[in-house]
Amino acid sequence: MNVLTIDTATPAVSAGVVRRAEDGTVDPLAERVTVDARAHAEQLTPNVLGAVSDAGITVADLDAVVVGCGPGPFTGLRVGMASAAAFAHALGVPVHGVCSLDAIGIHTDGDVLVVTDARRREVYWAHYRDGVRVDGPSVNAPADVAAVLQSSVAAVAGSPEHAALFTLPRLDVVYPTPAGLVRAVADWDDPQPLVPLYLRRPDAKPSVAARK
Incomplete structure (x- = not known):
């Protein structure tokens, strides 16, 4: 199956296409990443379309969508998860949410x-x-x-x-990868509702006047 991956839980606005075989092996076909914590909304769709094109397929060839559900900032997660849900709904394919970490x-x-x-x-x-x-x-x-x-x-x-804040050897894996997102799906046969991992309340709060 051809799987579209999306993650916006970090400054990396990531979209990829991964081919998953029946035995669970994964073959990353394409990835587009823009590292910009302020550009999730602007860069995600171009990155998705670019990754699909780079993979040599069309959106009609996608069989599933996998999205990172955080933890991450409120706005970034909302962009990625809403987009993943919209793509899946439009294509009539399942969407799976995973922990971005x-x-x-x-x-x-x-x-x-x-x-x-x-x-x-x-x-x-x-x-x-x-x-x-x-x-x-x-x-x-x-x-x-x-x-x-x-x-x-x-x-x-x-x-x-x-x-770098920890006195430990550092590994090369920096951001969620398309292959990692696909491998993190626990059950391909039973997609669950997307639940964002905010872990704390958003910074923006309604004013006192608005709450009255």
């Missing part, structure tokens, strides 16, 4: 910490053992994450700027 951690071996930018001097994080999540996702200050994990992890992956 899983699409990074699934590529790792051993005990690995995956971190991405949560702003407010915090990180979104999860702990993986041989590619399987064993703790998280959560949001905390880097010092608190280090205290929780102590010496149980051997390396860190994800946002380079935030990975």
